[in-house]
Amino acid sequence: MIRFDHVTITYEGAASPALIDADLHIQEGELVLVVGRTGSGKSTLLRAINGLVPHFTGGTLQGRVTVDGRDTSAHHPRDLADIIGMVPQDPMSSFVTDTVEEELAYSMECLGIDAGTMRRRVEETLDLLGLADVRDRPLLSLSGGQCQRVAIGAVLTAHPRVLVLDEPTSALDPGAAEEVLATLQRLVHDLGVTVVMAEHRLERVLEYADRILLIPGDGRPPILGEPGPTMQTSPVAPPVVHLGRLAHWQPLPLSVRDARRQAGALRDRLADVAVDHEPATGARVVSIDRTRASYGQIPALRGITLKVSQGEVIALMGRNGAGKSTLLSTLVGLRRPDAGTVRIAGIDPATLRGPKLIGRIGLVPQDSADLLSRDTVGAECRDADRDAHCAEGSTAGLLADLAPEIDLDAHPRDLSEGQRLALALAIVLVAEPAVLLLDEPTRGLDYPTKARLAEILRGLAARGHAVVIATHDVELVADVATRVVVLADGEVVADGPTPQVVIGSPLFAPQVAKVLATCPGERVPLTVPAVAAALGVAG
C-alpha cells in the first residue's frame, strides 16, 4: 500500500538528514505504529506519505515514495487526498469550517463528490464516530476527544484507503484517548483502512499495533518489524515492556493483559517487600478554601478546598475541562475567585506583582514557548535574571544543570520540546518560587526526557519546593506524585496518597500497578524503577 524506496529526506540548511534511508513496505489493512525519540523524524516520515514533505515544507527527498501506485513526486498532497487522510498533531489547527457537519463534508466538497453521496457519508460517519449529538455544534465548543474524532471523521468521509495520524492521543485524558483508539481499531477491522500512527504514549497504543516502525534516530535507517522483537531493543518503550525486560519474560509482554498472565512469580517475590513510605512534608504553603470560579454562566470550580505543603508533589488529574487549568490560573492570581480564599504562604496571589509574585509561585504553562519571547536562549536567561533581581548568569547556571547540552546562542524555537521545557523551568525556578505549578508538562516528551523531568521534580521537592502538576499522564503521576487530587466538574472527587488513589482505578492506574495489583487498595510498586528497587536489582 505504502512503499518507501530508499528515502532520505534533508531539509534546507539542515546539517544532517531528517530521515535516513527509509526502505519499507506497509501492507494494506495494517495498523503501523511509528516509534522513536523526539526529533528522530517521525513527523517527517508521516508527512512524506502524503507528499507534504517535500511539496509543502521544502527540502530534498531522495528515493521514491509511492502510495497505492501513485508517486508523491508527481502528485501533490491535494491529488492524494482521495486515498490518504492526514490527521495532524493539533486537530484544532486543521479545521477549515466552523461546525461539525460542515467540517465532515469539507474534504468531499474539495474532491467533487456528488451531493447525495456526501449526505449519506456524513450521516454514516456521524454514527461511526459517535458524533451525531454534536453535529451542529461549533467546532470551538467541542472537548478534546470530540475534536480529535471530528478531525478523524473529516478525513474519513473521503473514504481514504490510508489514514495517517500524528500523536492522536497525546492531548487527551485517558478516557478520551481510549475512545479515539477504539474508533481507530474499528476502522482497521471493519473497513480495512491502513493506519499509520505516531505516538509518544506507547502505553496507550502499543497493544493495537500490527507492526512497529522504529526510527532509531542515531543515523541507522528505520526498521519495520513485529511488535515483540522490535520492543526488545527499542530505545523508547512503555513501562510494561520495561517490566517484561526486567523480569526476563518471554515472549515480551506488550499489553497489561499479556503481562498479568506471566506476573504470578513476580507478585509472590514482591509480596513481602515493604514498598513505600509516607514522604516527609514541611510547612503548608498553599491553602485554598471553598474556592469558586466561573466563566459567565458556566461554573468552572465549585467550592474547592486544597492544602499543599512543602516537599509535596501533587498531581491534578481529571478529564479535559474538569477545572485543572482554571485552578492553576487561580493559584497564580491570573483569575480572582468568585468566592472563597486562595493563599500562597499566607498572601492572596492576586494582589502580588513582579518579583514578589514569582518568588512565591511559578507556573510553566502548557505551551512552554508562551513564556519565551527573545531570539536566543542567552537573552531569555538574562531577561529572567533581571525579572527576578538575581545575579547575572543565575538562570544560565540553572539551565546548565537541567539541560547542559543547550547552546545559549540557539533560538528557543529550534529547541526540542524537552529542551524548551527545561528552559521554561529554569526561567521560573531562578526566582526560587516556594510553589511550582506545571500544566501538562509531558505533552510531546519521549520516555527518556520524561524520566529526566521526573528526576528534576523529585529533586525540587526534596529541596522543599511544593510542586503541583496538572496532567493526563498516569505514568508520570506514578513516577513523581506523592499525592493525587482528582477533579471532576469543578469539584474534588478524590484526594489522597498516590498509591491509594491510582491502584484499582481503571483509568488512572499506571501499567505496572495494573499488572501487579490483584485487589484494590493493595500496596504494590507503581513504576519499573520501584519494582527494581524492591527486588534489589538495577532497573
Next chain:
Amino acid sequence: MPRMLHPGAWWLWATGLAIAASRINNPLLLLLIIAVAGLVVAARRPRAPWSRSFGVFLRIGLIVIAIRVVFQVIVAAPIGVTVLFTLPSVTLPDVLAGVRLGGPVTAESILAAIYDGLRLATILACVGAANSLASPARLLKAIPAALYEFGVSVVVAVTFAPQLVADLDRVRATRRLRGRPEGGVRGAARAAVPVLEGALERSVALAAAMDSRGYGRQAERSPGVRRATTAALLIGLVALIIGVYALLDASAPAYLGLPMLAVGLACGLVGFALAGRRSTRTRYRPDPWAWPEWGVAACALVTASTFLAASAMGMTGLVAPVDPPAWPAVPPLAVIGILVSVLPAVITPPLPRPRIPVGLTREAVGA
C-alpha cells in the same frame, strides 16, 4: 419549517437599507434604519460567535461619528453663524491655501458633521447586521466557483481574528508569570512577537491541512479554454472601466457609456463561467433559495428603490436642514419605505434550535 435563511438574502436586505441610508442625512430616518436593522437582528440572529458583530459595528459607528466631528472642528470650513468657540488658527503656506486649521467652530457645522457621521454609522450598522445574520462560511458556499479561492482567504482571515485576541490574552498572562508589568506600550510591543509568530504558525498548519484535504484540486482544461477564459475576463474588465468612465464623464460620447458597460458585464460573466468550470468542487447541503428569500429580496428592492426614486425626484425631508438648524421633517413615504424592511423579522422561517445548548468555547472554560 425552521431553517437558516440563504446568506445572500440577508446581504441583499442589508444592501437595500444601506442604499436608503446613503441617500439621506435626516437623523430621524437614519435612526429608524438602525432600529429596523436591530429589530431584525434581534429576531433572527443565530447563536454563533459571528452573530455578535452588530454591536461591534454600532460601536465602530460611534467612533466614526466622533472622528467626523473632530475633523470638522479642526480642518473643515465652518458653515452658519452660531459660533460656539474659536480655536487658535494656524496660517498655512500659500501652497495649502485651500486648507484651514483651527478658527471659529459653529454649531451648524458640528450638527452637519454629526448628521454626516450618522449616515456612515448607519451604513456600517447595515453591514454589521448582515454579518450577524449570515454566517461568513455559509456565504462562502454561495459565491461563484471562480471566486472560491479568494473567498477562502477572506473567511480564514475572519476566523483568525478571535484566535489572535485569545493569543494576546495568553501572552499577557505569561508576562505576569515572568513577573513583568502587564500593561504598557513596551509590554504590548514585546507581546506582539509571540502572538504574530503563533498566528503565522497556525496559518501554515492550516494551509498544510487544507492541501492534504484536497483544497485546490483542478479539472484538466485544454489550452484553448484557458486562453478563452483569460481573454474574456480581460476584455470584460477593460470594457467595464471604459463604460464606467464614459458614464461619469458627461463629455464622453454616448456610445461609450451603457453599451460598453453591457459588453464588459457580458464578457465578465462568460469569463466567470469558464473559470468556474475549472473547479471540481461540489457543495454539501447548499442553502435553498425559496419564497422567504424572494420575500426578503423584494423588501430590499422596495426600500432601495423608494429612496433612489425619492432622491432623484428631490423629495423634501430626506436632508435635514442644518443652516439654520431646524427639527427635521419626517416624510411618511420614506418611513414606509424603511418599515418595509422590518418584514423579514416575521416572514423568514424561525431559526432551527440547536440540539444541545451551545456552551462556551473551549478556551473560555479553560480546557
